[in-house]
Amino acid sequence: MMLLRHFEIQQPASVAEAVQMLAHFGEDASLYAGGTELLLAMKHDVLRYRHLIDVKVIPGLDRVERDDGIIGIGATATHRSVERASVVRSHLPVFVEMEQHVANVRVRNTGTLGGNLCFAEPHSDPATLLLVLGASVIAEGPQGRRGIAMEDFLTAPYETCLGREEVLTRIHVPITRPNQRIAYLKFQVHERPLLGLALALETPDNGDTFSSARVAVGCVSPSARRSASAEGFLTGSRSVVENNLSLAAEALADGAELEDDHQGSAEYKRHLIHVFLRRAFQKALG
Numbered sequence: 001m002m003l004l005r006h007f008e009i010q011q012p013a014s015v016a017e018a019v020q021m022l023a024h025f026g027e028d029a030s031l032y033a034g035g036t037e038l039l040l041a042m043k044h045d046v047l048r049y050r051h052l053i054d055v056k057v058i059p060g061l062d063r064v065e066r067d068d069g070i071i072g073i074g075a076t077a078t079h080r081s082v083e084r085a086s087v088v089r090s091h092l093p094v095f096v097e098m099e100q101h102v103a104n105v106r107v108r109n110t111g112t113l114g115g116n117l118c119f120a121e122p123h124s125d126p127a128t129l130l131l132v133l134g135a136s137v138i139a140e141g142p143q144g145r146r147g148i149a150m151e152d153f154l155t156a157p158y159e160t161c162l163g164r165e166e167v168l169t170r171i172h173v174p175i176t177r178p179n180q181r182i183a184y185l186k187f188q189v190h191e192r193p194l195l196g197l198a199l200a201l202e203t204p205d206n207g208d209t210f211s212s213a214r215v216a217v218g219c220v221s222p223s224a225r226r227s228a229s230a231e232g233f234l235t236g237s238r239s240v241v242e243n244n245l246s247l248a249a250e251a252l253a254d255g256a257e258l259e260d261d262h263q264g265s266a267e268y269k270r271h272l273i274h275v276f277l278r279r280a281f282q283k284a285l286g
């Protein structure tokens with residue numbers, strides 16, 4: 001039988017107080033948002049903490065708002081509230097679509113976007129899409145506030161670049177521009193996705209040419225990642241890019257450190273990258 005050990009919930013009134021609590025309790029404490037990952041890991045005795053610092057009670061930390069070319073998403077906004085926020089629906093429809101397919105409605109109602117990113121479980125959706133959207137995050141710690149590009153945030157499976165006493169406060173996502181074509185696709189057999197693939201193309205002429213491209217793959221890699229060499233194959237005229245899709249998929253797979261595991265062989269994952277890059281290209285332009 002799985003049992004949760006005794007712990008105490010701390011309720012900070014501000015991010016600054018949460019940071020002070022992290023310093024005060026040290027290794028005995030963890031931040032806690034929806035608890036969908038953390039409490040499960042504690043039930044399995046993989047993680048042990050005597051104090052959980054509940055960031056959900058911090059006023060305003062769940063705000064989702066438009067601000068000068070970006071959508072700012074508070075770290076404690078749940079997947080469901082992001083999916084339903086009118087500014088996200090108006091300016092980042094691809095993000096809404098991704099959020100609608102995260103987990104199930106029960107997890108989406110409780111789990112937060114910040115918790116998803118901070119737990120850094122490789123089989124997750126948001127980070128892959130945030131990479132091609134050019135997102136960044138804001139963290140606050142004893143040294144003050146800093147911005148971190150999404151590329152630098154995830155460092156390894158279950159690891160981010162956050163310091164022990166830092167709190168993720170916001171996720172900044174640039175608003176999609178009219179000359180961008182973006183798609184996110186996932187493939188899932190079990191509880192967590194096996195592949196996530198995001199593609200963003202910039203086209204000055206409604207899809208005849210692509211002046212720049214961003215492509216990222218997640219779930220099959222230790223962390224979601226872009227591939228500069230794959231992106232190189234995805235710029236130029238539409239016919240050139242169409243002919244290059246296989247080369248781009250190979251480059252994406254080469255950069256992903258594919259491994260055989262219970263979800264499938266490395267060869268199978270390489271095949272999926274080919275299929276899903278082609279589908280993402282069609283979807284982005286459709």
Ligand SMILES: Cc1cc2nc3c(=O)[nH]c(=O)nc-3n(C[C@H](O)[C@H](O)[C@H](O)COP(=O)(O)OP(=O)(O)OC[C@H]3O[C@@H](n4cnc5c(N)ncnc54)[C@H](O)[C@@H]3O)c2cc1C
Nearest residue numbers: 031033034035036037038103111112115116118124125168
């Ligand atoms: C059945 C199931 C299916 C799922 N399917 C998917 C899926 O298809 N796709 C997908 O992407 N995800 C999936 N997930 C993961 C889900 O998205 C996450 O569980 C959820 O978003 C985590 O958020 P939380 O608020 O519950 O985090 P918590 O469990 O509260 O915290 C997770 C970690 O993040 C840290 N943390 C939380 N907030 C902060 C903060 N503000 N600053 C610093 N650190 C912080 C905590 O200390 C902890 O280490 C699934 C989960 C479950 C249980």
